Amino acid sequence: MNAIYDFSDQCGIVTGAASGIGKALALLLTESNADLVLVDRDKTGLEATVRACKEIRADALLAVDADVSKEQDVNRMVEETLVRFGTIHFLVTCAGILFRNNFTDISLPEWDEIMNTNVRGLFMCNQFVVREMLKQGNGTIVNVASVAGRSISLIGGVHYCASKHAVIGITRHMARELCAKGIRANAFCPGATSTPMIHDNLSADEIKQLKKRIALERLAEPEEQARTIAFMLSDAASYLNGACIDSNGGSVML
Ligand SMILES: NC(=O)c1ccc[n+]([C@@H]2O[C@H](COP(=O)([O-])OP(=O)(O)OC[C@H]3O[C@@H](n4cnc5c(N)ncnc54)[C@H](O)[C@@H]3O)[C@@H](O)[C@H]2O)c1
Numbered sequence: 001m002n003a004i005y006d007f008s009d010q011c012g013i014v015t016g017a018a019s020g021i022g023k024a025l026a027l028l029l030t031e032s033n034a035d036l037v038l039v040d041r042d043k044t045g046l047e048a049t050v051r052a053c054k055e056i057r058a059d060a061l062l063a064v065d066a067d068v069s070k071e072q073d074v075n076r077m078v079e080e081t082l083v084r085f086g087t088i089h090f091l092v093t094c095a096g097i098l099f100r101n102n103f104t105d106i107s108l109p110e111w112d113e114i115m116n117t118n119v120r121g122l123f124m125c126n127q128f129v130v131r132e133m134l135k136q137g138n139g140t141i142v143n144v145a146s147v148a149g150r151s152i153s154l155i156g157g158v159h160y161c162a163s164k165h166a167v168i169g170i171t172r173h174m175a176r177e178l179c180a181k182g183i184r185a186n187a188f189c190p191g192a193t194s195t196p197m198i199h200d201n202l203s204a205d206e207i208k209q210l211k212k213r214i215a216l217e218r219l220a221e222p223e224e225q226a227r228t229i230a231f232m233l234s235d236a237a238s239y240l241n242g243a244c245i246d247s248n249g250g251s252v253m254l
Pocket residue numbers: 015016017018019020021022039040041042045066067068069093094095096097098117121144145146147148189190191192193194195196197198
């Protein structure tokens with residue numbers, strides 16, 4: 001993966017960095033000279049990402065083992081970032097979960113679990129980080145939503161779909177409210193991407209059928225999604241605010 005943008009002198013947080021899109025982004029931003037705080041509740045996966053990043057560049061990396069649905073963990077994430085780097089220039093919220101249950105079979109605990117990570121957790125990460133960004137008068141945020149937030153989910157249940165619509169709503173509202181204070185916020189909406197979220201939830205045959213609904217006839221690679229997020233974070237996207245960037249290979253929306 002070749003770095004396109006230079007994030008020297010910038011420090012940012014990536015949640016969900018142990019796997020998939022978040023891991024690919026951690027590697028790309030490491031190549032791009034960013035000071036990075038990598039966050040995930042999967043400690044083993046997080047350690048593997050840190051090792052891979054350190055093979056590219058050994059310095060300026062902090063790993064925080066945290067569950068974004070827990071207030072004290074998100075507080076600790078921000079505190080540890082400030083202790084180590086003193087500032088937060090950007091935030092990318094990749095941490096997310098998906099369940100596939102049918103509408104009538106979804107229990108309230110399952111509903112709450114999705115919402116606690118994908119919505120409440122994402123909101124807390126944004127709110128706690130924005131409080132710091134406001135002190136410095138600048139910041140850039142990319143919230144990872146989904147094609148499911150633009151239409152319906154072909155994979156997840158109604159709770160997943162609703163959570164991703166919420167991510168877009170949160171992001172657009174933030175963009176409007178915070179832009180005068182120097183903070184840009186945008187939503188990134190991936191289509192089916194070759195990560196554990198897809199491979200752990202779909203059979204090989206289901207993936208084959210899914211590809212038929214995508215104009216490019218293939219899944220995205222996480223590195224392709226990471227490159228678009230890096231653009232959204234960069235100064236090249238200085239006029240991008242409150243946008244939803246679809247990166248779905250031309251999925252046929254329902
Ligand atoms: N893969 C896809 O096809 C696809 C499509 C659209 C949107 N997305 C979204 O992209 C984001 C990244 O997904 P991915 O495909 O890389 O999935 P993934 O499962 O590979 O990675 C998600 C990461 O988030 C972490 N995580 C989950 N809940 C957490 C929590 N409460 N606290 C801390 N970490 C937590 C997991 O441990 C994991 O490392 C998610 O928000 C997902 O909804 C993925």
